Amino acid sequence: MFGEVSLQTFHRMPQYLKTLYELRKEGREYVSSVTLAEMLNLTPSIVKKDLSQAKVQDGKPKVGYAVNDLIDDIENFLGYNNAKDAVLVGCGKLGQALLGYTGFADYGLNIIAGFDISDDVIGRKVQGKLILPTGKLEGAIKKLDIKIAILTVPQEHAQAMADALVKAGIRAIWNFTPAHISVPANIAVRNENMASSLAVLSAQLREILKKENNLNQ
Amino acid sequence: MFGEVSLQTFHRMPQYLKTLYELRKEGREYVSSVTLAEMLNLTPSIVKKDLSQAKVQDGKPKVGYAVNDLIDDIENFLGYNNAKDAVLVGCGKLGQALLGYTGFADYGLNIIAGFDISDDVIGRKVQGKLILPTGKLEGAIKKLDIKIAILTVPQEHAQAMADALVKAGIRAIWNFTPAHISVPANIAVRNENMASSLAVLSAQLREILKKENNLNQ
DNA sequence: TTTTTATCGATATTATTTTATCGATTTATG
DNA sequence: CATAAATCGATAAAATAATATCGATAAAAA
Numbered sequence: 073m074f075g076e077v078s079l080q081t082f083h084r085m086p087q088y089l090k091t092l093y094e095l096r097k098e099g100r101e102y103v104s105s106v107t108l109a110e111m112l113n114l115t116p117s118i119v120k121k122d123l124s125q126a127k128v129q130d131g132k133p134k135v136g137y138a139v140n141d142l143i144d145d146i147e148n149f150l151g152y153n154n155a156k157d158a159v160l161v162g163c164g165k166l167g168q169a170l171l172g173y174t175g176f177a178d179y180g181l182n183i184i185a186g187f188d189i190s191d192d193v194i195g196r197k198v199q200g201k202l203i204l205p206t207g208k209l210e211g212a213i214k215k216l217d218i219k220i221a222i223l224t225v226p227q228e229h230a231q232a233m234a235d236a237l238v239k240a241g242i243r244a245i246w247n248f249t250p251a252h253i254s255v256p257a258n259i260a261v262r263n264e265n266m267a268s269s270l271a272v273l274s275a276q277l278r279e280i281l282k283k284e285n286n287l288n289q
Numbered sequence: 290m291f292g293e294v295s296l297q298t299f300h301r302m303p304q305y306l307k308t309l310y311e312l313r314k315e316g317r318e319y320v321s322s323v324t325l326a327e328m329l330n331l332t333p334s335i336v337k338k339d340l341s342q343a344k345v346q347d348g349k350p351k352v353g354y355a356v357n358d359l360i361d362d363i364e365n366f367l368g369y370n371n372a373k374d375a376v377l378v379g380c381g382k383l384g385q386a387l388l389g390y391t392g393f394a395d396y397g398l399n400i401i402a403g404f405d406i407s408d409d410v411i412g413r414k415v416q417g418k419l420i421l422p423t424g425k426l427e428g429a430i431k432k433l434d435i436k437i438a439i440l441t442v443p444q445e446h447a448q449a450m451a452d453a454l455v456k457a458g459i460r461a462i463w464n465f466t467p468a469h470i471s472v473p474a475n476i477a478v479r480n481e482n483m484a485s486s487l488a489v490l491s492a493q494l495r496e497i498l499k500k501e502n503n504l505n506q
Numbered sequence: 507t508t509t510t511t512a513t514c515g516a517t518a519t520t521a522t523t524t525t526a527t528c529g530a531t532t533t534a535t536g
Numbered sequence: 537c538a539t540a541a542a543t544c545g546a547t548a549a550a551a552t553a554a555t556a557t558c559g560a561t562a563a564a565a566a
């Protein structure tokens with residue numbers, strides 16, 4: 073899907089990175105695919121295949137991968153180094169929670185400001201991020217050449233706001249609303265869909281409970 | 290993975306449901322796999338295959354599926370009818386945002402209360418949900434036989450809290466912290482991992498921009 | 507120094523998921 | 537009432553992803 077790299081691989085990359093940070097903290101210099109696989113509940117094969125797509129340096133037989141080099145390579149692969157500016161649109165509860173989320177910086181994402189239509193929040197600061205009126209959105213996007221928008225408006229405004237964002241020049245939308253939004257093919261969309269996550273969790277739970285019931289009979 | 294039904298299928302189910310609600314609102318009685326596929330950017334084949342796993346009633350040739358019946362079947366399949374109680378642990382910004390999120394009820398999830406260690410929030414109400422001290426967590430879980438926990442504590446406490454929850458009898462953890470948590474095999478975990486979502490979004494964006502650059506040369 | 511061991515990276519195999527095909531069937535049309 | 541059109545559901549084919557295998561090689565042990 074992305075050149076050669078699969079979506080699943082991209083999903084796993086941050087997990088490797090997280091584990092590697094921990095290992096570095098413990099002073100580990102090398103780590104094998106077997107160890108990483110065990111720590112993350114994966115197979116060594118998939119770890120090796122995934123890492124082969126991000127890394128520059130080869131792993132060494134008998135010892136594995138150099139932790140520091142691998143961290144550099146994955147960070148680079150994921151673009152954590154060249155910080156990306158983003159706007160956040162819709163500063164209700166969830167929007168403010170995300171505005172205040174300090175973790176984004178670790179992933180190379182820099183929210184430059186929040187935007188909202190309500191005078192109740194406009195002008196306020198959340199964790200140092202100013203909330204501006206929606207009217208200034210298009211100007212900010214164009215002037216600062218911002219490519220990424222985080223969408224946290226009420227779902228009934230999601231499509232209209234998405235349209236406006238695309239018109240203003242946004243190229244990637246991180247959609248936290250439950251609404252399904254339609255965008256042109258040359259715009260990236262990522263849906264953070266609670267319903268679908270919950271569906272999977274419920275299914276897992278049901279399966280687990282069913283298995284237990286079968287055993288207890 | 291879950292009996293016969295794939296994880297991807299579970300992910301798509303709530304999307305079908307959402308679309309079906311819209312169609313019902315418009316007064317549509319029947320809908321074909323072709324229409325659903327178009328609305329959701331899928332293929333008719335996958336729609337038919339997915340629906341075949343959730344539905345009881347057969348679709349009719351020439352007209353498609355009865356919207357109302359299909360809604361019932363999917364709701365039932367996903368367990369939206371028999372509401373599931375849950376606790377939310379960690380009432381910081383994100384936790385409170387989720388506590389106040391009214392959409393969960395639509396998915397059959399009922400958060401009975403929030404839990405936190407801080408006196409600043411204990412006793413407060415967020416959208417009608419009371420925040421209780423963590424000390425009362427185990428008692429509540431056992432007394433009310435609660436199976437699902439939403440985990441929104443600071444990441445450094447994630448593992449310890451997960452352990453406590455499992456000990457108290459929780460069977461499914463919806464993990465909103467960036468931490469990777471380890472649990473016994475008979476516990477369901479669903480990670481709402483911002484980093485991995487962002488990694489995928491960035492990758493999509495990069496691919497799109499690259500494609501454009503190639504064209505413009 | 508030789509042998510053993512652990513691991514990589516490439517490739518082959520297997521499993522899973524998606525897509526395409528096609529006969530059967532229902533509704534609408536001439 | 538016969539024919540055409542649209543769709544389902546089952547199944548076959550293709551694409552994708554995960555896993556297993558294995559020769560090469562570097563480090564450690566004998």
